[in-house]
Amino acid sequence: MRHNIKYIIVGTVAFIFALTASSVIGTVVNALIPNPNKVDPEGKLDEDPQKKSKAEWLQQLEGGGPAKTQETKTKSTPEPTPEPTPQPVAEPAPVFQPVNPAVAPPPPTPRVGPGNFDAPQPYTPPPAPRTGPGNM
16 A cells, blocks of 8 residues: 555656646747747837727828828830810718707617616516415
């Protein structure tokens, strides 16, 4: 019996030693070999996606369209330009502005849902009493 306990203790100590050695070796290898696939390398944080999308939306709102890409086109031979014909100028789309924005009442708040702790609870009737020949 003592022989089996000795093997259990030696196995447990060897297992703990192996786990510790594996962790130390992994830490040393990760310190020596840099990982280029890190999410955010030190000193180079990604831009906040909300700020980026808001900036794009404001640019589209003020600029009148999506952001224009910077593409360079090379022309091998210049084409002769025909006589310019006057083209009708398209009128800009009218911008909707409400007559009096303070007149419209705010939408009603929902009566139930997450976060509405002060909303009255709906009435639920009590369960039916369990009486009868089969409910003893």
